[in-house]
Amino acid sequence: MATGTRVQLSGFKELGAQLKRLSTAVARNALQRAGTSAMEPMARLARQLAPKDTEELAESIDVGTVAANDKADVGKYAYHLAKAAGLSNAEAVTEKRNALRAVKGERGNYYADVFMGPVAGREKQDVIKGFVQEFGTLTREPQPYLRPAFEQDKGAMLERLKKEIWFEVSSAIARSEAAKARRAARG
Template sequence: MKMTFRLDGATELKEQLDKLRASTAKAALQRAGLKALQPMADLARSLAPEKTGELAQSIAVGAQAKNDEVGRLAYRFVMGGGGTREQAVTAMRQARREEKGRRGAYYVDLYMGPRAGRSRDEVIKGIVQEFGSFRVEPHPYMRPAFEQDKDALMQRLSDEVRAEVAKAISRAAARAARRKT
């Protein structure tokens, strides 16, 4: 799915984020994103089919690290090539560091949808509900939620990022003032 939007204030945001430690900045962005996505998740839950309610209950908002796959591939490559476990672990860590460097200090992965940990059959049922199959008519719930809420999501995200970064800067300033006294 391709989504195009205009982002104003990125330079100012980066200046504000640079006032914080990278971990604090990432945490502020992650909190803002999770808060901004929650209404879209609620909308998706309300649009999900209600046969058993399991699909609606499984829709969640969360954060997850995406660089694990990069590390796993590097590990498998070394092990498949006859390397030792120690070499494979080193390659995995190096691949993850390189991926993190490409993404930048403030990169955050967020997701909204049916959460992981469900059985294979439950996952397939959710996909069939959204897209249909040759036997079942589609009953989309994620795409309509996105389409209905995408503009409001961007406004909420802007507001939440502004608020979370301001709070983080003020907490950091208060900590610095306490250390001086």
């Protein structure tokens, strides 16, 4: 059984102060770029450690962001629950908006999702096979590849993440301030 992993992180107050200098979208994009860049070497390692009996698994391991649909799913679910409860369309839309606002409030303004692992192409079965390889089943022994990649690279990934966040956020601030200066110069 895998043991818990402890990491100590600091500097979030300072990071938050710098992120406040940016719009929410620009801050989120900077964090997503930093996370994606920092996790790519871990993904390469996971591809190397993936069982070789299925080449598709190694090829399916990717790094990306999941911000596109996770909030939309919350809204859709709230809308469908409201309709199932017999509420009108307008009331269901209100429930959807309230659910989306609650999600944004839980995550704060500067939130970014980044993932690393098998990605579904056209079929979810490919992803399921990847998790079966990692964890096994009652009849199949596990062949872990994600956890070992994480354990081998976690310290280096956190160092890369620190550098990438610094670079992306400071670059975004510089671009934002330059744009403000150009607008002020135009009058």
